[in-house]
Every structure is written in C-alpha cells, then in structure tokens.
Amino acid sequence: MEKAIFTFIEKCVACKGCEIACAVEHSQAKSLFGAIAESPRPRPRVRVENAGAYSYPARCLHCEDAACIAACPMGAMTRNAVTNAVYVDESKCIGCWMCVMVCPFGGVSADPVAKKAHKCDRCPDRTARGEDPACVAACPTRAMIYATPEELAAHRRQATAMSAAGMAAARIAGNVDLWRSQKGGMRK
Amino acid sequence: MKIVIIGNGPAAVAAAEAARELDGDCGITMISKEAVPFYSPCPLAEYVEASVPRAHLFLRDGRFYRDRDITTLFGRPATAIDTEARQVTVGGGAGATLVAYDRLFIAAGARAVMPPIPGLADTPGVFALKTLADADGIVARLAAARRAVVIGSGFIGLEAAQALVRRGLAVTVVEALGQVLPQMLDAEMAALVETRLRDHGVAVRLNSPAQAVLGGQAGVAAVRAGGREISCDLVVCAAGVRPDLSLLAGSGIATATGILANEFMETSQPDVYAAGDIVEALDRQGKHRVLPIWPNAVNGGRIAGGNMVAARTRSYRGLDGINVVRIFDLPVVSFGSSTGERSLRYAGNGILKKLSLAGGKVVGAQFFGDVNATGLYHGLMNKGVDVGSFESELLSPGFGYGRLVPRPPLPIRRAA
Numbered sequence: 001m002e003k004a005i006f007t008f009i010e011k012c013v014a015c016k017g018c019e020i021a022c023a024v025e026h027s028q029a030k031s032l033f034g035a036i037a038e039s040p041r042p043r044p045r046v047r048v049e050n051a052g053a054y055s056y057p058a059r060c061l062h063c064e065d066a067a068c069i070a071a072c073p074m075g076a077m078t079r080n081a082v083t084n085a086v087y088v089d090e091s092k093c094i095g096c097w098m099c100v101m102v103c104p105f106g107g108v109s110a111d112p113v114a115k116k117a118h119k120c121d122r123c124p125d126r127t128a129r130g131e132d133p134a135c136v137a138a139c140p141t142r143a144m145i146y147a148t149p150e151e152l153a154a155h156r157r158q159a160t161a162m163s164a165a166g167m168a169a170a171r172i173a174g175n176v177d178l179w180r181s182q183k184g185g186m187r188k
Numbered sequence: 189m190k191i192v193i194i195g196n197g198p199a200a201v202a203a204a205e206a207a208r209e210l211d212g213d214c215g216i217t218m219i220s221k222e223a224v225p226f227y228s229p230c231p232l233a234e235y236v237e238a239s240v241p242r243a244h245l246f247l248r249d250g251r252f253y254r255d256r257d258i259t260t261l262f263g264r265p266a267t268a269i270d271t272e273a274r275q276v277t278v279g280g281g282a283g284a285t286l287v288a289y290d291r292l293f294i295a296a297g298a299r300a301v302m303p304p305i306p307g308l309a310d311t312p313g314v315f316a317l318k319t320l321a322d323a324d325g326i327v328a329r330l331a332a333a334r335r336a337v338v339i340g341s342g343f344i345g346l347e348a349a350q351a352l353v354r355r356g357l358a359v360t361v362v363e364a365l366g367q368v369l370p371q372m373l374d375a376e377m378a379a380l381v382e383t384r385l386r387d388h389g390v391a392v393r394l395n396s397p398a399q400a401v402l403g404g405q406a407g408v409a410a411v412r413a414g415g416r417e418i419s420c421d422l423v424v425c426a427a428g429v430r431p432d433l434s435l436l437a438g439s440g441i442a443t444a445t446g447i448l449a450n451e452f453m454e455t456s457q458p459d460v461y462a463a464g465d466i467v468e469a470l471d472r473q474g475k476h477r478v479l480p481i482w483p484n485a486v487n488g489g490r491i492a493g494g495n496m497v498a499a500r501t502r503s504y505r506g507l508d509g510i511n512v513v514r515i516f517d518l519p520v521v522s523f524g525s526s527t528g529e530r531s532l533r534y535a536g537n538g539i540l541k542k543l544s545l546a547g548g549k550v551v552g553a554q555f556f557g558d559v560n561a562t563g564l565y566h567g568l569m570n571k572g573v574d575v576g577s578f579e580s581e582l583l584s585p586g587f588g589y590g591r592l593v594p595r596p597p598l599p600i601r602r603a604a
C-alpha cells in the first residue's frame with residue numbers, strides 16, 4: 001500500500017514547526033526568509049489545534065472515499081495518480097467552497113486572497129525525491145510519520161518492544177490517527 | 189445487459205462511470221437533451237462574468253464516452269418512458285427513436301421555474317440561468333445591455349446579479365418576499381447580505397413580486413414588480429428550480445415534488461433508478477426531500493450506477509442540504525435549521541457565525557464572511573455528536589478536528 005501520514009497525538013508539543021515547514025515548502029522561494037517576504041504570505045496547510053490536554057497537527061486525511069472530490073463541481077479536487085494524495089488543481093478551482101463545506105475534518109480551508117481551496121497535498125515534490133513531507137520532516141518529536149500501514153505496524157511493534165525494555169515511554173498503540181475514510185472517523 | 193441513462197449531468201456521468209467500472213461488458217446508452225458533452229452548471233455565473241473561460245465548464249470531452257464504450261444520443265430529449273415494454277422514446281413525431289433498457293437511470297435534473305406572468309415566456313432578452321444555452325444567450329446580449337433586472341434573490345439570482353454588475357450593467361434584484369436568500373438565511377443574516385449587495389451597487393427591491401415583463405418583439409423594455417416599473421434591456425429569471433417531471437407522464441413512476449427514490453436510488457418501478465436534482469430522496473434525517481446540489485447528484489449517481497450492475501449493493505447515507513454562495517467574494521453559508529433550542533453566536537471583523545443547537549447537538553448553522561470549519565460543524569450535525577462537553581469552544585477560533593480525535597489518557601511522565 002502507498003504511504004500516508006500517521007499522527008501520534010500524545011507526542012505533539014505544539015511547537016508549530018510543522019506549520020512553518022509547510023508554509024515554506026509551499027512558498028515560491030522555498031526558504032524561510034524568502035517565504036516571509038512573499039506577498040501574500042504563504043499559508044500553512046497544517047494547523048496545530050487545541051485538543052483538550054493535547055494538541056493535534058490537523059490537516060487533510062486524504063480519505064479513500066473523499067467527500068471533497070465528489071462535491072467539487074469543477075473537477076479541480078483531484079487525486080494524484082502516483083501518490084494517491086488529494087490535491088487542488090488551482091487552474092480549475094473557482095473558490096466555490098463546496099469542498100470546505102463537505103469535509104468533516106476541516107481538512108480543506110478557503111484561501112480568501114487567492115480565492116482557491118487550500119489543503120495538504122502531501123508534498124509531491126519532496127516525496128518524489130524520496131523525502132518525507134515537510135511537516136513530518138520538521139517535527140522534532142516525530143509526532144507524525146510518513147509510512148505504509150505495514151511500516152506503521154512494524155514501527156508500533158518496535159516502539160512497544162522499546163517501551164517494554166524501559167527505553168522509552170513511547171506508548172503508541174491505539175493512539176494512531178488512522179481515520180483514512182470519512183466513514184466513522186469522528187468520535188461519537 | 190443494457191443500461192440506459194437519461195441525462196448527461198453529474199448524476200448521469202457518475203452513474204455511467206460506476207457502472208462501467210464494475211462491468212466492462214454491459215451496454216451503456218446516454219440520452220441528453222443538450223448536444224454538448226458533460227459540463228458543470230455551477231460556474232455559469234462566473235462564465236457570464238468572464239472570470240471562468242467557457243472551456244473550463246466542460247468536465248469531459250468526446251473521448252470520455254468513446255473510451256468507455258458509451259453510446260450517446262445527444263441533442264434530443266427523452267419524451268416518454270414505457271415501464272411495461274421497458275423502452276424510452278427519444279425525440280418526437282416521425283423521427284422518434286425507441287431505446288430498450290434492462291436498467292434505466294433517470295437523471296434529467298431540474299428546470300428553471302418561470303412564473304406565469306405576462307411577457308416572461310416570449311419576450312426576447314429574458315433568460316433563466318440554468319443551462320449553458322441560457323448563459324450563452326445572456327453573454328450574447330451583454331454588448332447591447334445597460335440595465336438588468338434579476339427576478340428572485342436565491343443564490344442563482346444573486347450570483348447572476350454580481351456577474352452582471354461586474355460586466356458593467358446597472359442591476360436591480362426584485363424579490364417577492366421580505367428578505368434576500370429567503371430559503372437559506374434568517375432575517376439578520378439576510379440583512380447583512382442585502383447591505384453588501386447595495387454597497388456593490390445592486391438595487392434590491394424586497395416585497396416586490398414580478399408582475400409583468402414589458403416590451404415586444406424588439407426586446408424587453410421593463411419589468412413591473414411590486415407595482416413599479418423598472419426599465420431594463422435584460423432580464424434574468426431566477427425564481428428557483430423544480431424537478432423536471434414532464435417525461436414521466438404515463439410511466440407509472442411515483443412522484444411527489446420529485447421522483448420518489450429510496451436509499452438504493454430505486455424508484456417505484458422495477459429496474460428504474462433516479463438521482464440528482466430530479467429526485468426526492470431521503471436526507472440524513474430520514475425525510476424525503478428535494479435537495480438539488482452537486483454532491484447529492486454525484487453520490488446518488490454512483491449509488492444508482494453500482495446498483496444497476498449489482499442490485500442493492502450500495503445505499504445512500506442521505507442527501508445533504510448545504511448552501512454556499514459568495515456575495516462579492518464574501519462567503520455565505522447555511523445548512524440545517526436556523527431555529528434550535530439555543531443558538532451560539534460569534535461576531536467580529538465583519539464575520540457573523542451562528543450555530544443552532546437542540547438536545548445537545550448541532551442542528552444547523554449560518555455563517556457570513558467565513559466558511560472555514562463549516563464542514564466540521566456539518567459533520568457534527570450529520571453524525572449526531574453530543575457537543576455538550578465542548579459547546580463553549582465550538583465557535584472559538586482554535587476549534588478544529590483536533591478536539592474530536594480520540595485521545596490517549598494523559599501519559600505518565602517518568603523521570604528519564
């Protein structure tokens with residue numbers, strides 16, 4: 001299976017490094033100082049949200065049965081045939097905001113300046129080079145990983161073993177953001 | 189197996205795609221009144237405005253039908269359905285063609301409501317804004333037009349008004365009721381929209397039902413509404429849309445306002461399915477409703493397409509009723525009910541947000557000036573999530589999906 005971004009919510013320390021890395025990656029200059037100088041200022045596509053006692057780097061989950069794709073009346077919301085990520089073809093987007101209204105995760109936002117839908121594209125340029133998406137690479141606590149479900153399972157086994165050996169308090173099992181499908185993703 | 193599809197809009201195309209994906213061998217025939225390939229009606233106002241080029245309206249080209257081995261009968265309407273003989277009549281008179289089906293999918297959409305007032309139907313310069321031909325007609329008339337009247341202040345009327353203002357016309361919107369967007373907003377929200385329209389040069393006449401279109405064969409000269417004459421050389425009639433049931437006469441297919449369909453998108457007749465703007469189907473709350481929006485057409489089409497190949501393998505979780513319109517670039521959004529037991533409110537920076545709550549759950553929302561996170565609230569309503577424990581956070585700027593993610597118990601911090 002293809003790779004996806006998985007989140008370990010208890011590891012996020014709300015440093016917002018992912019937000020900055022995302023904005024830089026999606027800037028013209030692709031550097032922090034260049035990005036700050038750009039107008040309009042590049043906006044991140046991941047947002048660190050308050051999650052009670054935790055914080056959560058929220059972004060598009062690239063659902064298998066994506067409501068935004070069905071809702072887009074311009075054929076602008078598209079799935080990348082190579083990476084399987086859902087992205088906005090800005091040349092077709094008219095900013096009608098149907099996609100924003102049907103996403104139950106708040107994964108698509110409205111860019112009021114560009115008048116285009118704004119969302120995570122899972123960094124196709126970086127992943128094509130074999131790198132992790134910018135948010136994943138920037139996270140100092142590894143609260144996100146970019147992996148296949150098989151790699152994730154291996155990661156969990158390893159973490160459990162480490163924790164059993166008293167090497168780390170990385171309790172991961174059961175805490176993984178696996179809500180890939182819009183069906184049943186939300187906590188009742 | 190022969191699948192016949194009436195229509196070539198999003199519901200029809202989604203059904204054809206779903207059926208072909210599951211069955212490479214079935215025959216698929218699509219019948220469409222319009223001669224052009226599949227296009228989206230949603231950006232028609234933007235096309236009139238000239239902010240979206242005509243080519244962007246088309247979402248599929250001729251290759252799409254050829255590659256999927258779809259037979260197209262475009263340019264003539266289906267005129268009758270015989271559910272006994274299992275055939276559809278295409279066209280009329282001596283040139284009519286009969287098309288036999290094993291499964292039939294009806295996705296002929298809605299038609300623009302044209303109120304029966306004198307002059308509306310037959311005066312040149314009067315248009316609906318429903319089809320590409322309507323939009324092309326408006327565009328062709330723009331060069332000679334200075335003043336326009338838009339009949340109706342629903343979302344299509346307001347989109348049309350904005351487009352015409354941006355093309356340099358003086359625009360008056362006439363509305364029969366006492367507020368704009370009467371189907372979508374409460375009076376407080378509507379007043380904000382009205383102010384924004386006036387600020388951008390649109391004249392708004394409320395409590396002014398259109399009574400007559402004046403003029404002659406030379407073209408429209410004025411509209412009489414609420415007892416006053418408004419001179420104009422272009423009229424856009426945006427008095428709403430209704431399912432187009434004209435081809436169903438004698439078919440035995442049960443209808444109310446639209447074709448009645450169950451969660452499998454089956455109609456009352458065997459092997460006859462329907463979806464999209466023409467249908468009256470179950471919404472998320474289990475009520476039969478006509479909810480003519482794009483996502484419902486696509487999702488309903490996919491379900492019908494799958495079920496035509498393998499009966500009752502797909503079912504609909506219910507139509508959505510969401511509305512979003514941009515008023516000179518500011519988003520205005522609503523869904524659900526505007527009256528709950530209680531309403532939460534956020535106002536600031538030109539933004540007004542209202543959430544209606546009942547029984548600890550979100551039952552509706554109206555947003556002016558901001559659309560972000562509305563999908564989240566809509567999701568909370570659809571899933572019937574009890575929001576009581578975090579109600580006070582709902583409209584705070586930091587609220588997001590993070591608040592809803594299952595969280596582990598607080599970690600025990602051990603000394604290193």
Ligand SMILES: Cc1cc2nc3c(=O)[nH]c(=O)nc-3n(C[C@H](O)[C@H](O)[C@H](O)COP(=O)(O)OP(=O)(O)OC[C@H]3O[C@@H](n4cnc5c(N)ncnc54)[C@H](O)[C@@H]3O)c2cc1C
Nearest residue numbers: 195196197198199220221222266296297464465480481482
């Ligand atoms: C100006 C405008 C703006 C809109 N904006 C939005 C928006 O922002 N968001 C949103 O969600 N929705 C919007 N809508 C609504 C959306 O376009 C419809 O809900 C959607 O197109 C319905 O799809 P459908 O397949 O049911 O029918 P349609 O798209 O109406 O297609 C009907 C098809 O049936 C064909 N047909 C009709 N009668 C016959 C017949 N007798 N025989 C054969 N073929 C026939 C037509 O030629 C057409 O191909 C807008 C609509 C308009 C007009």
Ligand code: SF4
Nearest residue numbers: 072093094096097099
């Ligand atoms: S805002 Fe853009 S991407 Fe989203 S539904 Fe509208 S056209 Fe499609």
